[in-house]
Amino acid sequence: MEKVNQADFWQQRYEQDSIGWDMGQVSPPLKAYIDQLPEAAKGQAILVPGAGNAYEVGYLYEQGFTNVTLVDFAPAPIEAFAGRYPDFPAAHLICADFFEISPEQYQFDWVLEQTFFCAINPACRDEYVQQMAKLLKPKGKLIGLLFDKDFGRNEPPFGGSSDEYRQRFAPYFDIEIMASSYNSHPARQGSELFIKMRVKE
Template sequence: MNEISCCTVSCDKPLDQDYWDAQYKANTTGWDLGLVSPPIKAYIDTLKDKDIAILIPGCGNTYEAAYLLEQGFTNITVIDIAPTLVKIIEEKFITNTRIQVLLGDFFNHKGEYDLIIEQTFFCALPPTMRQKYVWKMHELLAKDGILAGLLFNRKFEVSPPFGGSQEEYDLLFKNAFDFIKLEKSDNSIAPRSNSELYFEFKKNGAVKVNLYEFEGITCSGCMNTVTEKFAAVKDVLNVSMNGNFTEVLIVSTIEIPLEELQKIVSYDDHYKIKKITQ
């Protein structure tokens, strides 16, 4: 992970509500395809149950939702943080009772969904939020729920969209989800040909997925030491810390007591860990 780039974006150029609303006001939305992405369209066409609860976070102009409605799906929720965009979407679907349009922060959202569709939301987040993304997706999905969509398969940039690699995604989502598919997309639009991965992940309901705030780490070497210590704990399956060392994701077969985690890092008085519950 390019920690310098991550910090530059997350600290110097906050990707907050004002940032995204300004993009829609100025119509600087170069990521907008103008149509439902072909790999996601093909996936939707395989779905048999039209009544499943579907969420599209960071929905943009939500061509995916429009296509779902055309195909007869009845329980769709879309959420975005940009007021200008949400107003447009609300007007577009004002008479349709099969879709709920929400303005808000995805990470504060509550609900339970059978399917969450990923389409340029993950890549719009600062890379330092990726552990939080995994945690929140796992929380929102129902038993055996599916997270499906597209991820970029290219290097990081200093502004959105942010890329990644299959190796990184393997490590990030490992054990929190069962991988049904994670492969190069063979039907992406031409500008994104050979740069997207199509994926289908099923929620692993047999594990605990917890996110923690962490204080005190100042370098990648210390981060590696801490994550290795946590990974060595019995019943821990996967540990991942974000690029600015402030959040750690722990996947385990049982709940690991917070006191045990704090004791593990007590060799340094600066290290503090706190469980995130929202």
């Protein structure tokens, strides 16, 4: 279980092309969310943590979002992303542990969650919630997808339920939406919750 907290575990998965979670495209519910945002949102500071091959970051960039930051502690997908988007600002490609990102240095208007929460050791979930709250500006939002499923395994993805997530997030976030996703990728139909929550003031 501890190995999932180590960059090497994930780096090897990328090197061996053992990346069953990778959809090879922007997640449909997140694309739909991005597509309805107003023009004024394009300058907002956005974080995509545990971004992997970062199709969401690529999509945001292609749509003209100018302040998107990718964090992952495995170098392989970041290098691949930089190869696909050579003009993407290098300072916004951060190869680091999410839990060690400094809130004094980085503050975001919103964060996009996509199969990162399910990848960390479940024992670190409260730490994730607290770190997320710290990295968001006042009224900042956490948007994304969480699994609504118990995978019953001792390796990622680690699932969960709406009840568990509400309990964990409610002390730090006002939960505006936590509902079954109606437009998930076919492989994830019926197993995802779309979330939109705002950090408490």
